Amino acid sequence: MRRIVCDVLISGQGFTGSALACALAGTAGEAREMRVVTVEQDKQMPASPGASVSQDGRASALNTTSLRLLSRLGVEDHIRDAIQPVTSMQVCDGELDEAVYLPFLSFDTSGDHDGNKAIAFIVSNSALREGFARQLAKKTSVTRLFGQRIEAFKVTNTRTWVKLDDGQEIEASLLVAADGARSRLRDLARIKVLRRNTGQWGLTASVALGYEHEGQAIQHFFPGGPFALLPLPGAFASLVWTEPAHRARCLMELPLDALHEELIRRSGCRFGDIRLVSTLQGWPLFFQIARSFVSERIALTGDAAHLIHPLAGQGLNLALRDIAALTDCIQEAVCLGLDPGDWQVLERYQRWRRFDTVMMGTAMEGLNGIFSNDMDPIRMVRDLGMGLLERVPLLKGWMMSEAAGEVGTLPRLLRDFGD
Amino acid sequence: MCSSSGTVSDAEVARFSSFASEWWDKKGKMGVLHKFNPVRLAYIREQVCQHFRRDPHAVCPLEGLRLLDIGCGGGLLCEPMSRLGAAVVGVDPSAKNIEAARSHAAPELKIVYHCSTAEERLVAGERFDIVLNMEVVEHVADVPLFLNSCAAMLRPGGMMVVATLNRTLKAFILAILGAEYILGWLPRGCHDWNKFITPQELMLFLSDCGLESGHLTGVVYHAFADEWHLNEDSGVNYMLTARRAF
Numbered sequence: 001m002r003r004i005v006c007d008v009l010i011s012g013q014g015f016t017g018s019a020l021a022c023a024l025a026g027t028a029g030e031a032r033e034m035r036v037v038t039v040e041q042d043k044q045m046p047a048s049p050g051a052s053v054s055q056d057g058r059a060s061a062l063n064t065t066s067l068r069l070l071s072r073l074g075v076e077d078h079i080r081d082a083i084q085p086v087t088s089m090q091v092c093d094g095e096l097d098e099a100v101y102l103p104f105l106s107f108d109t110s111g112d113h114d115g116n117k118a119i120a121f122i123v124s125n126s127a128l129r130e131g132f133a134r135q136l137a138k139k140t141s142v143t144r145l146f147g148q149r150i151e152a153f154k155v156t157n158t159r160t161w162v163k164l165d166d167g168q169e170i171e172a173s174l175l176v177a178a179d180g181a182r183s184r185l186r187d188l189a190r191i192k193v194l195r196r197n198t199g200q201w202g203l204t205a206s207v208a209l210g211y212e213h214e215g216q217a218i219q220h221f222f223p224g225g226p227f228a229l230l231p232l233p234g235a236f237a238s239l240v241w242t243e244p245a246h247r248a249r250c251l252m253e254l255p256l257d258a259l260h261e262e263l264i265r266r267s268g269c270r271f272g273d274i275r276l277v278s279t280l281q282g283w284p285l286f287f288q289i290a291r292s293f294v295s296e297r298i299a300l301t302g303d304a305a306h307l308i309h310p311l312a313g314q315g316l317n318l319a320l321r322d323i324a325a326l327t328d329c330i331q332e333a334v335c336l337g338l339d340p341g342d343w344q345v346l347e348r349y350q351r352w353r354r355f356d357t358v359m360m361g362t363a364m365e366g367l368n369g370i371f372s373n374d375m376d377p378i379r380m381v382r383d384l385g386m387g388l389l390e391r392v393p394l395l396k397g398w399m400m401s402e403a404a405g406e407v408g409t410l411p412r413l414l415r416d417f418g419d
Numbered sequence: 420m421c422s423s424s425g426t427v428s429d430a431e432v433a434r435f436s437s438f439a440s441e442w443w444d445k446k447g448k449m450g451v452l453h454k455f456n457p458v459r460l461a462y463i464r465e466q467v468c469q470h471f472r473r474d475p476h477a478v479c480p481l482e483g484l485r486l487l488d489i490g491c492g493g494g495l496l497c498e499p500m501s502r503l504g505a506a507v508v509g510v511d512p513s514a515k516n517i518e519a520a521r522s523h524a525a526p527e528l529k530i531v532y533h534c535s536t537a538e539e540r541l542v543a544g545e546r547f548d549i550v551l552n553m554e555v556v557e558h559v560a561d562v563p564l565f566l567n568s569c570a571a572m573l574r575p576g577g578m579m580v581v582a583t584l585n586r587t588l589k590a591f592i593l594a595i596l597g598a599e600y601i602l603g604w605l606p607r608g609c610h611d612w613n614k615f616i617t618p619q620e621l622m623l624f625l626s627d628c629g630l631e632s633g634h635l636t637g638v639v640y641h642a643f644a645d646e647w648h649l650n651e652d653s654g655v656n657y658m659l660t661a662r663r664a665f
Contacts, residue, residue: 157443158525336460337499343445344453 001168004143006035007340008330009162009172011150012179013040015060016302016319018132020176022073023327023413025139034334037143037170041179044146045129057205057278058125059238061086061230061313065414066320067121072413074138075131082127084233085118087215092268119217120313122230122238124206150185160297160341174341175298176326181288183304189295195288200225201248202310203241205280206232207263210272213237218270227266230313236277239263240310248282285309293354294346299326306357318357324411325352352411426565427512427536431558435492438606439515442493443523451604452495452554458638458647459553459658460499463580466634466660467549470578479504487547489537489569490555494520494530500551501528508545510535537568546574553582556621557614563624570628573663579630582638582658586615589654618653625661633660 008024010017017038026033062070067083070076076083088108136142145164153162153175162170177185186193213231220227225242232238243251251259256276263274288307293300302319329349330340338345441447468475471484482504488497491509493516501507501524509532511517517534524530533540550569559565573579584590591612598604616624622632637653640646647656 157523333457336457336464337502338457338460339498339502344457 003169003171004037005171006037006143007172008034008036008174008176009160009170010036010038010176010178011183011185012177012304013038013144013146014178014180014302015128015132015316016304016323017176017178018136019069019073019075019320019323020178020301020326021142021144022075022132022135022139023323024330025142033141034330034340035141035143036139037145037172039145039148039150039164039170041149041184042146044144045133056125057239057276057281059122059204059206059230059232060125060128060316062121062123062320063314063317064118064121065410065416066317068416069320069324069413070131073135075128075135078131078134079123079127082123082131082233084122084231085215086120086122086217086231087118089119089217089219090270092218092220118215120230122217122232124232124238150188153185153188155296155298158339172341173297173339174330174345177298177300177304178302179304181286181303181307183300185298186290186300186304189298191295191298191300192291193288194291195286198285198287198309199245200242200285201245201282202285203239203243203248203251203280203282205239205276206278207237207239208275208277209235209237210274211235211270213271216270218267220266220268222266229267229271237271240313241266242285242310245284252280252282289357293350293357296343297341297346299346299349301326305353321356321411321414322353324413325349327413328411426538426559426561426568428558428560432513434606434608435558436513436515439493439513439519442495442516442519448606449493449495451598454645455638455647455656456495456499458649459582460496462636462649462658463496463500463551464503466580467578470633470660470662471548481505481549484548485546486549486551487540487545487569487572488551488553490552490558491520491532492516494524494532496551496553497530497532498524498528501530505549507531508533508540508547510537510540512536537565537572541568541571545572547572548574548577550577550579552579556581556583556616557610562616563627566624567628570625570630570663573630575663575665577663578633579625579661579663580658581621581625581661582656583621584610584615585654585657586612586617587654590615593655618657618659621659622661625659630661630663633662635659 010020013021017040021036021038024034024036067076136144145168148164148166148168151163151165153160160172160175162172162175164170175185177183179185207229212235215231217230218228224244224247227242228240229237230240251262254262259280260275267274286307287309290300290305293305301322303315305322306318308315308318326349329345329352333342333345334340438448442449445453464480465475467473467484468480473480480503481500484505486500486505486507488500488507488509491497491511494509497507497509497520507530509520509530511520511534514534517532521532550573552569556562556565569579584594595610595612599607599609618635625632635653636658637650638647638656638658639650639652641648
């Protein structure tokens, strides 16, 4: 078997790994084309063109800068019809036995002077996966390997030597872990993680709505955890629901009719009838952050580096920010003739991303802790705080731009050049 | 150690040989040089592209140019220059440095390393389009003779880039007290303030060698960002380009 020689080897070809491969392989002759190899443990997914609702029931929330990145990478072209902008959002603080949930915070950009501005963009994971696959298929400098995993690797002072489980050898300057929360590469590199079980489960599904959603998302904070319906194209929505572990297991075993009733009740009847169009999936939620985002010739990105609460849909956005920052660090180094696996490249990446990530993770944990709570004083304080937020336009504006990912030093791939 | 001659200081060669194994250790004694590397690489790239009218966005903008890195140490500049397309010759009087440089460079880089001196390369008849003289003049025994040998190896129309330390009070405080004694970035005794030279002296020496001085820039350290940047202030570290007429 011939040894493959490349600049960057990416472990994992989910959204994070695919985005990095697209970014490094260069766009429109602007950047230097790098030789990239992706190694994915799973078999290649069959194409499912035009699916706006995932069979696995999962969807992702993209903020404005993430969408900008996807458009620069040429991925947005493939998924344009599958993207649903969220133009308004109602946040409620509910008790299950209350007849009506009063929104105490609402965001609305539909009447904004800047009409096309949205709070977020929702896209089904299957459409996004398809978009990346189509764009990657165009890149000649990317070699994609499926159904294989990294068995071992060795770092020398100029390269890394990787061995796959089928015996294939790959020589790369830099290894990037984009292989998810249970990253194999991270474990092989012996990078430890800080991990906390939240005791909550995340439940997701795609649902069909009784009424048109008109771009509205709802997020209801119940004592057990947040319940959100994020609009998808057509009269569909993505359900993201958090519950304590024991309740989640019960919910997953409910007969379909009972489950539908529960969904209608929790949505405050806002969308009328609600029916599942995929299976209901559930898994335990963890808060996890790697003790270091880098090691000799290795960078961790996306879920391999950090896992946060899904309540604000920031997981993929954080991952794409990692990718944009790492791409900047690598391209600047290569432009100076430096090795892309140089320690300085990695150090700069870590300095850039770790602070941002810890801030975001802590904020999400804090919010979840404040909301998933039924103590009266805490409820009062949070309602007061949110009421205040509602009345102070500047603060709310900042929060919205933070949610859009516009705060902080942006990597070039995320910057708004007015194009 | 190789045969030493007029411009090589034996004490300096011995000092640099003693930490030859640490050239590529980014957390070791040479860490500060690695931090300094991007700013000087960017400057060389920009100046060379301007001088030889190369496209700065090209993948290998230095393609076809023969480059000498005198006092190359472990090859910290040779490797990037080679990746940018130049045909690189690295020369250092310390055998240990050359050994470290050779063992680090990936074979596809095709860098030629010599344990030798500027005078010896001149006698050997080597000629170059670019001579890099980075952080070296403050370590040589006879600056005019050394610069003369370097200049004589430049082809007509070729360019030299010199980086060194200014002989000012500020340089004494920052580069010697600060970097060696307080921060411990560099080994103590790495630099001798009396051997620092001012930009004016350097320009005079270069003009005696028949070179015309070009662009002068200072390099300053930004503590908050932990990065070096080009700056008008050439009171401590500075870089200067010079060209040989056709």
